[in-house]
Amino acid sequence: MEVKEELLDNVLFLKAFATDTTVETEICTNEKNFICHICCKAFSQKSYLKAHLIVHTSEKTFICDVCNKKFSRKQHLKDHILIHTNEKNYSCDLCHKKFAWKSGLNRHFRYHAKEKPYSCDICNKEFTEKSHLKQHYRTHTNEKPYSCDVCGKDFSRKHYLDDHFYTHTKEKLFACDTCGKKFSRKDNLNRHYRSHANQKPYSCDVCNKMFSDKCRLNQHYQFHTNEKPYSCELCSKEFYRKNDLNRHYRVHEDEKPHSCDICNKGFATKSHLKAHYLTHSNAKPFSCDVCGKEFSWKSNLNKHYRSHTNVKTVLL
Numbered sequence: 001m002e003v004k005e006e007l008l009d010n011v012l013f014l015k016a017f018a019t020d021t022t023v024e025t026e027i028c029t030n031e032k033n034f035i036c037h038i039c040c041k042a043f044s045q046k047s048y049l050k051a052h053l054i055v056h057t058s059e060k061t062f063i064c065d066v067c068n069k070k071f072s073r074k075q076h077l078k079d080h081i082l083i084h085t086n087e088k089n090y091s092c093d094l095c096h097k098k099f100a101w102k103s104g105l106n107r108h109f110r111y112h113a114k115e116k117p118y119s120c121d122i123c124n125k126e127f128t129e130k131s132h133l134k135q136h137y138r139t140h141t142n143e144k145p146y147s148c149d150v151c152g153k154d155f156s157r158k159h160y161l162d163d164h165f166y167t168h169t170k171e172k173l174f175a176c177d178t179c180g181k182k183f184s185r186k187d188n189l190n191r192h193y194r195s196h197a198n199q200k201p202y203s204c205d206v207c208n209k210m211f212s213d214k215c216r217l218n219q220h221y222q223f224h225t226n227e228k229p230y231s232c233e234l235c236s237k238e239f240y241r242k243n244d245l246n247r248h249y250r251v252h253e254d255e256k257p258h259s260c261d262i263c264n265k266g267f268a269t270k271s272h273l274k275a276h277y278l279t280h281s282n283a284k285p286f287s288c289d290v291c292g293k294e295f296s297w298k299s300n301l302n303k304h305y306r307s308h309t310n311v312k313t314v315l316l
Helices: 002-019 046-052 074-085 102-113 130-141 158-169 186-197 214-225 242-253 270-281 298-305
Strands: none
8 A cells, every 4th residue: 555655656746747847856966956756866957857757657658660669768769779770880999899879888998997986895896887786786685676477587687588588589680791690689699790700719728729709618618627517307418508408308309300301311409410411421521630530520520539648629
């Protein structure tokens, strides 16, 4: 009952503010004289406060005609459109990285200056952005305020929830303008771009193998440690990567969605089908850099390496 009364008070305040010019807010220092009486956020102009008040009404009248996402402010919609157009008008003078928004460029400069003005009062960890600190606090509280309305799964960050939605819709909104390959997440598209530029900024400090993204480097380390954190609940077989485990489950279900268009043989994974095609072509693209022996399958090459003493090279 108290919650409803408080919500009613807030709505009445918003209506009064929008129509009555006599409604004023308390004076604040630092040239931000207009304060929201609901959340105490301060603004330098009354028009900014008025625009901010829409946040508390949950009213979202501006809709993206590409993905139907809704926004409470027109400017937020305009900023959002840049995601679909991939337009990036702001460039860093130091590393030439481009940004869609000026605020993103300003935050990026802190990384070059190594500025971390926001610190956690629990563990003293420092952050370059206030939003990162806010997200970090949830690691202490285990708070997951974002919930999927399809399956009920909870997330600590909104973009985790946004990414998760694509598992239900199967949408792939981000397309590579070089090869046309589509992705459900923008970060996956960005990593994919490195394959065209042949960029591999991450290197293994054990064998010096280079990788295009940090995730693959971390997966590669498991080959050196022989760590297999993902195990099948049905047969206890262990795997380095979660997607390998997911593909493995098809073996138990006898699911073979990938078939050879030459002999119609079915396979549980696309990689197995690709390897199978080599039996028709007799191609052996994997060669040992120690003795020169060639193999059709990468797994056979990795097994072969063990025949050479003091050689611990493993291909990922």
